[in-house]
Amino acid sequence: MDNQRQPLGNRKSEYAGETGAPPAVPNEDGKKEAAQQVTETIQQLGQTGVPTGGETNVFCMTIIGQIEGHIVLPPQNKTTKYEHLIPQLVAAEQNPKIEGLLIILNTVGGDVEAGLAIAEMISSLSKPTVTVVIGGGHSIGVPIAVAADHAIIAESATMTIHPIRMNGLVIGVPQTFEYMEKMQERVVRFVTKHSAISEEQFKDLMFKTGELNRDIGTAVSGEDAVKFGLMNEVGGIGQALGRLNIMIGERKAIQHGGITQ
Numbered sequence: 001m002d003n004q005r006q007p008l009g010n011r012k013s014e015y016a017g018e019t020g021a022p023p024a025v026p027n028e029d030g031k032k033e034a035a036q037q038v039t040e041t042i043q044q045l046g047q048t049g050v051p052t053g054g055e056t057n058v059f060c061m062t063i064i065g066q067i068e069g070h071i072v073l074p075p076q077n078k079t080t081k082y083e084h085l086i087p088q089l090v091a092a093e094q095n096p097k098i099e100g101l102l103i104i105l106n107t108v109g110g111d112v113e114a115g116l117a118i119a120e121m122i123s124s125l126s127k128p129t130v131t132v133v134i135g136g137g138h139s140i141g142v143p144i145a146v147a148a149d150h151a152i153i154a155e156s157a158t159m160t161i162h163p164i165r166m167n168g169l170v171i172g173v174p175q176t177f178e179y180m181e182k183m184q185e186r187v188v189r190f191v192t193k194h195s196a197i198s199e200e201q202f203k204d205l206m207f208k209t210g211e212l213n214r215d216i217g218t219a220v221s222g223e224d225a226v227k228f229g230l231m232n233e234v235g236g237i238g239q240a241l242g243r244l245n246i247m248i249g250e251r252k253a254i255q256h257g258g259i260t261q
Contacts, residue, residue, distance in 0.1 A: 057098060058098070059100075059102070060103075061088060063085070063103065063144060065078030065079050066107065066108055067080055067082060067111055068111065082111070089121045092127070099252075100129070100248045101122075103129065103130070104132050104134060104237075105133045105137045105141055106133070107144075108136065110140060112140050112164060115139075115144055119146075123148075123194060128251055129150075130152065130241075130243055130244045132152045133153040133231070134157055135157055137157065137159045138159060139160055139162065142191060143190045145230075146191055147190075150247065155223065157222050159219075161217055161220060162217025163217070164183050164187065166180065188206075201229070205217070
């Protein structure tokens, strides 16, 4: 009888395999940690993850609220931090599974140099890019909106074009005003280079009075933005994705030596 009795260790190995351990129970701590990481990513970047290309070949990036630059804004402000967007753009450019980028804007503007940095990054991407302005693409959001290969604006959206402004302590010397003028020229040069609007037309909108209360500038609606040449067409997400897929197909045809029509 004793010879027929199996040791406890051998009985464990029957269901545990080579390890001799009991079946693994789902790790609740691992699930909580994964959920916490997703929550932290949403809080920090406003998205559930960085470009991976697991489910789609299009990476969607959102620019919402005020663009935060070198100065940290108050916590009650809805902000988009440019130091978070730049690594995402680099990751999307390097990831071979990502074939196109969709940038959605609803911003009031913000830091001029941070906005220009984001715009330059978008314009220098080798992959097809499409921007969609929903709600508003104001101030420094204008260069970001026109930086893509194709720019779309919602019918109800607006874009505010106004001169460069400063807040806080300003040193009243000629060099300060020369610096602001050069900064403004950088914005004008970028917008006119990446859109169909002329420099004269853009400056006329920038310095026009009477369109906004207690301000200098112009609020341009969706249809007017297309009429002036700032944006390519009026539309939404459907038109943006359709156009982006066409551009991705054209890029693939060129890479494989095909001829596009």
